[in-house]
Every structure is written in structure tokens, then in C-alpha cells.
Amino acid sequence: MTALRDLLARQIAADGPMNLAEYIQTCLLHPEHGYYATRDPFGTAGDFTTAPEISQMFGELLGLCLAQAWMDQGRPDAYLAELGPGRGTLMKDVLRATATIDGFPRKVVLVEASAHLRGVQADTLEGTDVDWVTHVSDLPDGPVLLLANEFFDALPVRQFVRGKQGWSERHIGLQDSALAFGLTEETRIDALSHRLEDTGTGDVVELRPAAAPIMDGIADRVAQGGAAIIVDYGDWRSLGDTFQALENHAPVDPLARPGAADLTAHVDFEALSDATACQTSAMTPQGVLLERLGITARAQALAQNMSEATLDAHIAAHRRLTHPQEMGSLFKAIALAPHGASLPPGFDLASPT
Numbered sequence: 001m002t003a004l005r006d007l008l009a010r011q012i013a014a015d016g017p018m019n020l021a022e023y024i025q026t027c028l029l030h031p032e033h034g035y036y037a038t039r040d041p042f043g044t045a046g047d048f049t050t051a052p053e054i055s056q057m058f059g060e061l062l063g064l065c066l067a068q069a070w071m072d073q074g075r076p077d078a079y080l081a082e083l084g085p086g087r088g089t090l091m092k093d094v095l096r097a098t099a100t101i102d103g104f105p106r107k108v109v110l111v112e113a114s115a116h117l118r119g120v121q122a123d124t125l126e127g128t129d130v131d132w133v134t135h136v137s138d139l140p141d142g143p144v145l146l147l148a149n150e151f152f153d154a155l156p157v158r159q160f161v162r163g164k165q166g167w168s169e170r171h172i173g174l175q176d177s178a179l180a181f182g183l184t185e186e187t188r189i190d191a192l193s194h195r196l197e198d199t200g201t202g203d204v205v206e207l208r209p210a211a212a213p214i215m216d217g218i219a220d221r222v223a224q225g226g227a228a229i230i231v232d233y234g235d236w237r238s239l240g241d242t243f244q245a246l247e248n249h250a251p252v253d254p255l256a257r258p259g260a261a262d263l264t265a266h267v268d269f270e271a272l273s274d275a276t277a278c279q280t281s282a283m284t285p286q287g288v289l290l291e292r293l294g295i296t297a298r299a300q301a302l303a304q305n306m307s308e309a310t311l312d313a314h315i316a317a318h319r320r321l322t323h324p325q326e327m328g329s330l331f332k333a334i335a336l337a338p339h340g341a342s343l344p345p346g347f348d349l350a351s352p353t
Helices: 003-015 020-029 056-072 089-097 115-124 190-197 211-222 269-274 286-292 295-303 308-322
Strands: 079-083 108-111 130-133 144-149 158-162 167-175 178-183 204-207 226-235 244-247 250-252 262-264 331-337
Touching (some): 003 020, 003 178, 020 158, 020 167, 056 144, 056 226, 089 108, 089 144, 115 130, 144 211, 211 226, 211 269, 211 331, 286 295, 286 308
Parallel strands (some): 079 108, 079 144, 108 130, 144 226
Antiparallel strands (some): 167 178, 244 262
């Protein structure tokens, strides 16, 4: 039982069931009881661990990847940006890895809605020229070198279940005073008309309404110069129920303790790619990308002066980031670049459709 659960129950009793996106939005960002408003969820003491917290190599390689894209474009007057920057670890590693590159941007803009996490990021990036904004639409105009690692998975999703004639939306209501899942009446959903060809009765498709406007905002700036790299867990084209809750690094009932658990769903990379007018790469598994960027050579260089205990953890981190049975295949990446420019290193052109 949580304070937010009582607030949600009263809201549903007064206004009726809410869709899944409304539930996720409230659970994560409620100003007083929301998950991101009340805690630092990252690392072993939190509920999940992201790639930058596993090893410095992740941020170093992505930073150098952006730096090469920036140099290939003639060093435009760009700034660095990150969406959902967590503790600021990824950006700190990017800045360190690129510190000796003459003229590389040092101005940083972070897109972060949580006041608590902004404070953590300020401590991590002490001494750095940082501005914070709440929305992608608030980013400065002009060329940008942008990263988004595990950002889109936290955006709320709506879930639709295929019926015989159309789609029913999954919603959350009350059953015997407890939060419970239910379905709306079956209806036609124009946004899912193209999915009638590859789904059958009972299949679940997830839509992320906020993703397309965000991708459009990123593309507006990348089109003026620079590049963007998006890394998240998911696949090409949504299919199936991927909604999940994590608390203390373990799956939990997403309705049991609203505001106390992280809520996410897999990212549909096809939808992200379709939402941008920029040049967009093919989807690349994280492990493949990191190997192309030289993670094994970097790991070997870092290992030279490590003690046995540190070396064991270092080897485990390399495996976790790259191995297909760990993050290497579950996590994917796409890159954006202006039309006519080279994609960042490690990325392939998307196949024509």
C-alpha cells in the first residue's frame, strides 16, 4: 500500500478507469509521490542499473562516436544534450573521453523532469557548463550532439488487444477496492489499422504517444547539424505485452505499490524511426555497436593496471554490456544524422522500404 495508490483509487472512483499511459505518467512523475520525484533509482542501492553505471567504457565510446560524427561534418557549432540523464554518469564519461579533442563542444543541456535527479546530476557534473530543461521542445535551436540511453522505455505506453473486429484498450479500474486491469469495448483504432495485417485475435500492441513529438524535436535540431544516438531495450515493431515493474532489481506487480516501483515497456524502434524526417540508421544491437566502436580494445587497455578483484568486475562489466545473453542483444541502438552527412561510426544505413 502506498499513498499514491490511495490517490489513484479515489481518482478512478470519481472519474472512471484510466488508460495505462495515464497510470504510468502518474506513478513516475507525480510531484509528491511519483517514482522519479522521490528517489535515486539507479545502481545497486536502487531498482535498476543502466549501462553507464556498469562501466565507464559505455559513455567513453558513445562520446568518441559523437565526436567523430562532429568532425566528419566539419566541426559545427553544436552543444551536447542528453535525455533522461540519470545521475549524469554518461555525460561525465563523454566529457572526459572527449576532453583532448580541440574545439569539441563543452556546453551541456540536460532534459530532466525530476528536481531530485537534477540535484544529483549537478553534483556529478560539478564544474561543467550545464543547463536543464524539462522537455525536448525546450532544447536550444541549432546543431546538437545528443544521447538518449534508456529514456524512451520510461515514456508511458497505451496497450491495445486485438479483437475479431477491432481493438480493445487495456485500462486500470477498481475491483473490490483494489487496482485491477480491464478492457474497453472493442472499437476501430486508426493508428493501428496497419497492424491488422500482422496480428491475430488476442495479440497486444503498444503505442507510445509521446515518442513521435520527441523524435520530431530531436530531428529538427539534428537536421541543422550534429547527430543523435538512441539506446534502449526493445525491438523493431511492437508485439506483445512488455509492460513491467521493477523494485529492488526484481519484477513486481505493477499495480501493487504505485510510485514505489519503476514502470517501463519495450521500445518500438520502428515507430521511433518512422517519426523522424532525418537520416536514420538501421537498428543495431548494443553489443554489436560497442564491438564496432572498439570496446574490447578499450577493455584490454583499462585492464593493464587492474588488481585481480577489480579485473574480475571489469571483465564481468564488458560481458554484461556486450554478450547476447545479457544486454548485448536485448538493447538496441539507432542513430540520426542530417541528410547527406555520414552516420556516426558503428551504424549502418537503414534498408530502403
